[in-house]
Each structure stands twice: as C-alpha cells, then as structure tokens.
Amino acid sequence: AQTVTQSQPEMSVQEAETVTLSCTYDTSENNYYLFWYKQPPSRQMILVIRQEAYKQQNATENRFSVNFQKAAKSFSLKISDSQLGDTAMYFCAFMKPTDSWGKLQFGAGTQVVVTP
Amino acid sequence: NAGVTQTPKFQVLKTGQSMTLQCAQDMNHNSMYWYRQDPGMGLRLIYYSASEGTTDKGEVPNGYNVSRLNKREFSLRLESAAPSQTSVYFCASREGLGIYNEQFFGPGTRLTVL
Numbered sequence: 001a002q003t004v005t006q007s008q009p010e011m012s013v014q015e016a017e018t019v020t021l022s023c024t025y026d027t028s029e030n031n032y033y034l035f036w037y038k039q040p041p042s043r044q045m046i047l048v049i050r051q052e053a054y055k056q057q058n059a060t061e062n063r064f065s066v067n068f069q070k071a072a073k074s075f076s077l078k079i080s081d082s083q084l085g086d087t088a089m090y091f092c093a094f095m096k097p098t099d100s101w102g103k104l105q106f107g108a109g110t111q112v113v114v115t116p
Numbered sequence: 117n118a119g120v121t122q123t124p125k126f127q128v129l130k131t132g133q134s135m136t137l138q139c140a141q142d143m144n145h146n147s148m149y150w151y152r153q154d155p156g157m158g159l160r161l162i163y164y165s166a167s168e169g170t171t172d173k174g175e176v177p178n179g180y181n182v183s184r185l186n187k188r189e190f191s192l193r194l195e196s197a198a199p200s201q202t203s204v205y206f207c208a209s210r211e212g213l214g215i216y217n218e219q220f221f222g223p224g225t226r227l228t229v230l
Binding site for chain 2: 004009042043044045046047091093102103104106107108109
C-alpha cells in the first residue's frame with residue numbers, strides 16, 4: 001500500500017516571498033503520478049500541478065513548481081511570489097497507473113498562510 | 117456550467133438517523149467519486165463509479181451505500197448515522213479512465229452526527 005506523508009502541518013509566508021512544502025511517499029511502483037491540490041477556505045479542491053514519475057523534468061505551472069526526487073521519493077511544491085490568494089490547505093496525492101479509474105491517495109495536508 | 121454540485125451544504129443528524137447526500141455534474145463525465153475529509157487525514161475514498169451502472173468500494177465504505185442514478189447523478193446514503201461519520205464529504209467527477217483526466221470536486225457537505 002502507498003502512503004503519502006506531509007510533515008508540515010502549517011507554514012506561514014509573507015507576500016512576495018517563496019515557500020516550499022514537502023511531501024514524501026512510499027511505494028514499490030516504478031511508474032506513478034503525483035499531484036498537488038489546493039483547498040482554499042471555500043473548501044473547493046483545485047488541481048495545482050501534476051508530475052509523471054517517468055518524466056525527469058520537474059513540472060511548473062506559473063508560480064508553482066515541483067522538485068521531484070524519485071530516488072528519495074520526495075515531491076515538494078514551491079510557491080514563488082506568494083499572494084494572499086494562495087492561503088489554503090495544500091494536499092499532496094499519489095496515483096498508481098493501474099488505478100486508471102482515478103484512485104488518489106492523499107496526504108494529511110499543509111496549511112499555508114500568506115501574510116501581508 | 118455549474119461543474120459539480122452537492123446538496124445539502126450543511127447537515128446535522130442524530131445518531132441512527134438516515135440521510136442521502138446528493139451530487140450532480142454537468143460536464144458529461146463518466147466517472148464519479150465520494151470522499152470524506154477528516155482533520156489530519158486528508159481525503160479518503162468511500163465509493164466510486166467508473167461509469168454509469170457500476171459502483172465499487174473505495175478505502176472506507178463501511179456504513180455507506182451509493183447509487184449511480186444516471187450519468188449525471190451519484191448519491192451517497194447513510195442508513196444509520198454514527199458520530200464517527202461526522203466529516204466533510206466531497207463528490208468528484210472525471211471524464212473517464214486514464215491518468216491525464218483531472219478530477220473536479222464539488223464544494224463539499226459538512227455533516228455532523230450528534
């Protein structure tokens with residue numbers, strides 16, 4: 001079974017600064033998919049970024065980027081130029097390719113608070 | 117497009133009462149999911165429906181039943197609510213199989229069982 005661990009329950013960052021959220025996972029699979037989801041106070045879950053394990057290049061989406069270290073089973077999220085609207089809970093999630101019907105394994109989440 | 121809608125947004129039940137959480141999507145998606153979110157545990161899959169007419173258990177199905185009424189609607193039923201079912205429930209939908217298809221989530225239902 002896979003486990004996803006987010007070791008930082010809460011992080012605070014000032015506007016315009018950079019924050020990095022950590023995520024580690026445990027799997028015996030060689031190929032898999034990793035995701036970061038954002039859940040703002042509205043509770044709406046929003047996909048931020050995804051990474052395919054067979055791709056060496058780290059995914060980026062505007063101010064969001066990941067540092068994927070396959071050997072270390074680490075998948076951190078960097079938020080650059082933080083904005084007040086980035087205040088949210090962030091969840092790391094894992095999916096096996098054999099779970100093509102979409103079973104996501106979520107971590108416990110990291111609360112990010114962006115302060116003026 | 118409304119996306120994924122859930123009703124009700126909030127509900128308080130007494131132990132032993134029953135209720136049905138409703139979910140509908142207008143994106144013509146084939147797959148639909150029910151999750152629960154508890155503090156410190158992330159989201160856990162209760163049931164899913166890969167396509168109309170099929171349903172399967174997820175990680176935490178005990179105490180729940182589901183119905184895929186048609187392609188649009190996927191309901192979650194608590195037959196005899198227990199305090200352990202106090203949680204926030206999310207419905208999600210996805211176009212179909214394949215890892216590139218994103219799951220779209222509803223706004224959630226906060227359920228309290230006294």
